[in-house]
Amino acid sequence: MAVTWFNDFYKQIADSPLSHWLEVLPAQIALWQKEQLHGDFNKWVKLLGKLPTTTPSSINLKDKVEFGQLSDINDYTQRQISGLLKQFAPWRKGPFHLHGIHIDTEWRSDWKWNRVQPHIQPLKDRLVLDVGCGSGYHMWRMLGEKAKMVVGADPSQLFLMQFQAIKHFNPVPNIHLLPIGVEQLPALKAFDTVFSMGVLYHRRSPIDFLYQLKNQLRKGGELVLETLVVEGDEHTVLMAGERYAQMRNVWYLPSTAALTVWMQRVGFKNIKVVDIAKTTIEEQRATEWMDSQSLVDFLDPTDHSKTIEGYPAPLRAVIVAEV
């Protein structure tokens, strides 16, 4: 089933600093549609098509992501929307509020945003990229800060569906999620702000990853990086064994001092560590919308300062820098 979600984006960027992206992006997306669709893709697109059209009486992106109130729709429609959205579970990144339906996600992504937002350059009128954006929760909050356009890149197709399901209730033209990985981005050198939160530790080559992020920024642009770190000096980097907090795809956890050295080597300037926070079992937990195991199951049951494998428990840092 071919989707046309990306055509508007191509048209919008044709006459913008992102126009040279058109040399590669449409071909990448066409190949993706032809060869890389998830087994449930067509089922998901059909479910999206069943979401009723509503008229939200309010849009709030400033302190949460909330489209419409319960009073805008009747009980039947609310149950219908809720039932359809549940079919896109597990819902990991959020929360979202749609016409009184509270999608209570595994993560309180709003808490991360509260740690990040006070420290970044104002997003008003900026062209913003979010690499590894998940379901797009933070992208909506970036739009709430009046960014001109927000583009997300994330290869997860379930996250893409969740994003499209949310966007259905507020179909504004200046927010787009593209199903591509960071490695598929050409050196666009055009974004005013690039975010990448929760991705660096998933990359096998973190230094190459930092170069890829840098290559998306215009001169003077800002990188906002959030990642798992460990305590230690500029020589400290943890490479965990096969799993870290049960995740198989975790590679390097540097100290903030080591990460700062990496970023200097890659050519970032004005590097500032602006927040360090332990992830709590209140911030990441199982809910009705994500009912499998979560952080509490990935920590040592007798000592929450350690993961179940015996490594330091998740500690996350926010770093801002310029190019």
Ligand SMILES: Nc1ncnc2c1ncn2[C@@H]1O[C@H](C[S@+](CC[C@H]([NH3+])C(=O)[O-])CC(=O)[O-])[C@@H](O)[C@H]1O
């Ligand atoms: N090659 C890749 N390129 C881009 N993204 C990728 C790639 N591989 C995986 N991802 C995506 O990176 C995201 C990481 S989650 C952070 C979400 C949000 N930013 C958050 O801060 O809450 C954190 C976690 O799962 O640990 C997922 O959405 C992946 O699909």
